[in-house]
Amino acid sequence: MRARYSAAVVCAVAALAAVAACSADARTGPSAADLPVDRVADEVFQAGNISLIEYAKNKLTADCMARNGFPQLAQVGVHQNPEPFSDMNVQPPLFAQRSAEQARLLGFGENEPSEAAHVLSSDPGFDRHLTGCFTEAAQTLGAELNEVQAQSYQLYNDIADERDKLLASPEETAVTDALLRPMLACVEGKGFHQIKSGARTLDTFGIGYPSGTYQGAEPPAPKRLPGSVEIVAAKPERRYVPSAAEARLAVAATECAQLTKFGSGITNQRIRLLRKAMGEHDTQIAELRPKVEKVAKAAAQVVGR
């Protein structure tokens, strides 16, 4: 089961006293260019407040559905997304963060996290009440709820699109290539070669993508019987097992990323481009912030009930 009581929940409780403590300056916030890398999700994309808002919406909806004869959402527990938008806190690629021993054990993969049980409806009655309960939740949290939620995700996706377009520009491709040259030469020096035709990239060397297997069976598909409301079973954590070849390549990639400083170089490029993309949305970010904070304040009251 996912850890539900994350920093966002702590923030939610603290928000009872002061929502602003969980967010940037209430009027403008810090400039995106000045933000520490690990604060971008929270300060620019309001991750803590969005997590709180969605948790409150889920709680209100579950309570409302239970009152209307559908206790399943409450029974499985109210979920909270612990870290929305967390990839905006730019980190080096996994192979550049790991030790050689970790690379040997996990290749380019990660263990698959557990997933909590959740609800699946094939019941028109459930669906009808769910729509009504969403409306009721919006009335409690504020008329701006749906707009604020949609705009927050749109902002994240727009900035991600722009960052990726910048990364694909000829200027930035040259920067990437310059970082790749010593990295890939190092990997070749360890006996590995380009395995796919095309440009010399991590992809064509097979670096980065997990192609192994997970230990343990997938849960069975839900039955989806018409008229039923089903609890989709929780999924246990599964261990990732790389192939021997993937593990060997991952060790080489990890060692070369450290030797050539590829990890820090590529991360710095991505941070720079993310800041540039965010800079194009300063006005949008500033306009959205007080709207999110207003709904988060109502959400904090709900969570504290």
Place this chain on the structure above:
Amino acid sequence: MIARSVRRVAGVAALAAAAAVLAPVAAYADNGDNLPGCANGEICFWYDNGTTYQKQFWYDADHGGNNFMFYDGFSYRVSDKPVQDNALNVTNRDTSCSVRVGDFSGGFWTWRSFPNNNAEYNLGVINNRNDRHERCK
């Protein structure tokens, strides 16, 4: 967007088994909400702006090894269209969380995130480059 992974090979066998199970069960096509195959509790990917080709998920998943379902109002079956690198839109009807959709390209993951508000969203820059989705992240 990646070359087909080894998992796709394993997925073909699973797909054939799934097809044998799913093909005759026409009731799957409508879960009571008039949205073919996309019920509250599901994350649904769409091949295009129509509703004929759709694939629903209940958990985190790699897209390799999954094909769109075909539904023409009469029959409901596994199509020959892969989901990986081939989806235009997503609808998140998860009852708990947002979902993020990932493209693995050039050695890195890039993600787009979608709230569980029932709207159908275009995948933006990563449309037809989708490799994976993850819930509650």
